[in-house]
Amino acid sequence: MEQGGPVEERHHAVRRFWRHGELDPDTNVVFGEGGAGAFSDGKIYTRRRDGELGYIFRRLVEMGADPEILEEGWAHLGTDRIRAILPRMRARLTELGVQVRFHAAVVAFLVEGGRCVGVRLADGEELRGGPVIVATGHSARDIWQAMLDAGATAEQRPIHIGARVEHPQRLIDAARYGAARGDLPPASYRLTSRPPARRGVSPRAAHTFCMCPGGTVVAASNHPGRVVVNGMSYSKRQAFWANSAVIVEVHPSDYPGSDPLAGVRFQDEIERLAFNAGGGAFKAPAHRVSDLLAGQPSGDIDRTSYTNGVVAADLREVLPEPLIIGMQAALRHFDQQVPGFAGPDAVLIAPETRTTAPLRFHRDDARESPSLPGLMPVGEGAGYAGGIVSAALDGFRAAQTLVERYAPRR
Numbered sequence: 303m304e305q306g307g308p309v310e311e312r313h314h315a316v317r318r319f320w321r322h323g324e325l326d327p328d329t330n331v332v333f334g335e336g337g338a339g340a341f342s343d344g345k346i347y348t349r350r351r352d353g354e355l356g357y358i359f360r361r362l363v364e365m366g367a368d369p370e371i372l373e374e375g376w377a378h379l380g381t382d383r384i385r386a387i388l389p390r391m392r393a394r395l396t397e398l399g400v401q402v403r404f405h406a407a408v409v410a411f412l413v414e415g416g417r418c419v420g421v422r423l424a425d426g427e428e429l430r431g432g433p434v435i436v437a438t439g440h441s442a443r444d445i446w447q448a449m450l451d452a453g454a455t456a457e458q459r460p461i462h463i464g465a466r467v468e469h470p471q472r473l474i475d476a477a478r479y480g481a482a483r484g485d486l487p488p489a490s491y492r493l494t495s496r497p498p499a500r501r502g503v504s505p506r507a508a509h510t511f512c513m514c515p516g517g518t519v520v521a522a523s524n525h526p527g528r529v530v531v532n533g534m535s536y537s538k539r540q541a542f543w544a545n546s547a548v549i550v551e552v553h554p555s556d557y558p559g560s561d562p563l564a565g566v567r568f569q570d571e572i573e574r575l576a577f578n579a580g581g582g583a584f585k586a587p588a589h590r591v592s593d594l595l596a597g598q599p600s601g602d603i604d605r606t607s608y609t610n611g612v613v614a615a616d617l618r619e620v621l622p623e624p625l626i627i628g629m630q631a632a633l634r635h636f637d638q639q640v641p642g643f644a645g646p647d648a649v650l651i652a653p654e655t656r657t658t659a660p661l662r663f664h665r666d667d668a669r670e671s672p673s674l675p676g677l678m679p680v681g682e683g684a685g686y687a688g689g690i691v692s693a694a695l696d697g698f699r700a701a702q703t704l705v706e707r708y709a710p711r712r
């Protein structure tokens with residue numbers, strides 16, 4: 303059951319959103335075939351070393367990914383390649399007897415005798431059968447409520463929040479490679495800030511995340527009245543800009559409440575403030591790094607890659623103070639490692655709130671909810687993954703559990 307449309311339809315919906323600010327809440331940058339990874343940089347590496355990484359990479363190659371990904375340490379696909387792979391995956395699934403239903407949003411879970419025995423779709427249709435695997439990603443907030451209502455339990459989880467920083471790619475190349483890049487690929491970086499305490503107070507730790515060399519900063523909202531940014535690139539990574547998220551740690555004690563969905567409300571408030579600061583129409587608030595460090599708002603900001611356009615703003619009015627202080631410390635530190643990182647060409651575009659899910663659903667060794675057997679929370683939305691490959695691994699393991707239980711190999 304897929305809430306959004308097939309990837310071909312998604313392409314048009316996303317283009318309408320990026321060009322004209324017309325948001326389709328069901329089919330967009332995060333919803334629809336391929337999920338949140340479809341309009342991404344397609345970085346397919348993970349720190350996880352457990353599970354069947356090789357299996358997942360070989361399937362990607364079978365579906366059309368460049369075989370180089372089997373050898374490349376920091377492999378990436380690019381959004382263009384991912385969009386070509388997805389219809390082939392769908393065709394293979396169909397050939398194997400899987401029914402893929404688009405525009406079929408699950409809105410509730412059917413519970414009988416304390417077990418999840420099926421789902422209800424938005425049009426009222428009820429589908430019986432279990433176990434039900436729920437792999438709805440980090441932006442499907444309504445379904446979290448539906449899972450809790452049905453009897454699944456969850457707990458709060460720390461996340462990271464910040465903004466995308468954008469530089470001309472040549473600045474990163476010069477800092478990393480020296481004068482001549484030659485035939486080398488566009489340079490990348492991965493930076494961490496753990497500032498020491500001063501007068502007993504230390505700014506929060508921060509790091510760069512999801513660096514997109516030769517990429518674009520994209521509007522990734524799926525809710526009206528909310529601005530969320532993210533990054534993507536094409537397979538050749540030839541765009542003028544480089545971007546990455548600079549994100550600061552957020553603790554559950556920051557959340558406005560102790561219930562599992564309090565972290566969602568924390569994200570939501572920042573996204574609402576960003577929408578207002580951008581003046582509506584999904585423009586994003588932007589702040590020059592040099593101005594943020596000088597403690598002043600930015601004047602005009604003319605050029606960024608952000609799909610929906612930016613409005614010069616003061617990010618101190620969008621992000622909570624501890625996050626601003628953590629970002630400021632990190633940006634100063636990163637400037638020492640990548641000269642120019644905090645220079646006049648660097649612009650922050652906010653907010654980067656959806657780095658992962660702010661809650662985790664409980665589950666047992668078989669990935670079933672202990673309080674609601676028959677429901678299997680899986681992937682990033684369940685709180686067990688943080689990227690394309692870790693989500694794939696979790697999905698793979700869930701499928702493997704079902705195969706072992708219902709169709710064990712002799």
Ligand SMILES: Cc1cc2nc3c(=O)[nH]c(=O)nc-3n(C[C@H](O)[C@H](O)[C@H](O)COP(=O)(O)OP(=O)(O)OC[C@H]3O[C@@H](n4cnc5c(N)ncnc54)[C@H](O)[C@@H]3O)c2cc1C
Binds near residue numbers: 304338
């Ligand atoms: C712009 C962008 C760039 C990214 N770049 C990278 C990257 O380079 N590398 C990386 O590793 N990760 C990246 N990520 C993160 C990555 O995409 C996610 O971690 C990953 O997709 C999570 O996979 P998932 O299967 O758990 O959920 P998702 O991919 O989010 O899939 C969930 C699916 O469930 C569907 N759905 C939601 N609610 C319902 C419902 N009620 N009924 C039916 N269907 C529903 C959605 O439409 C969606 O298709 C990026 C994310 C974004 C948004």
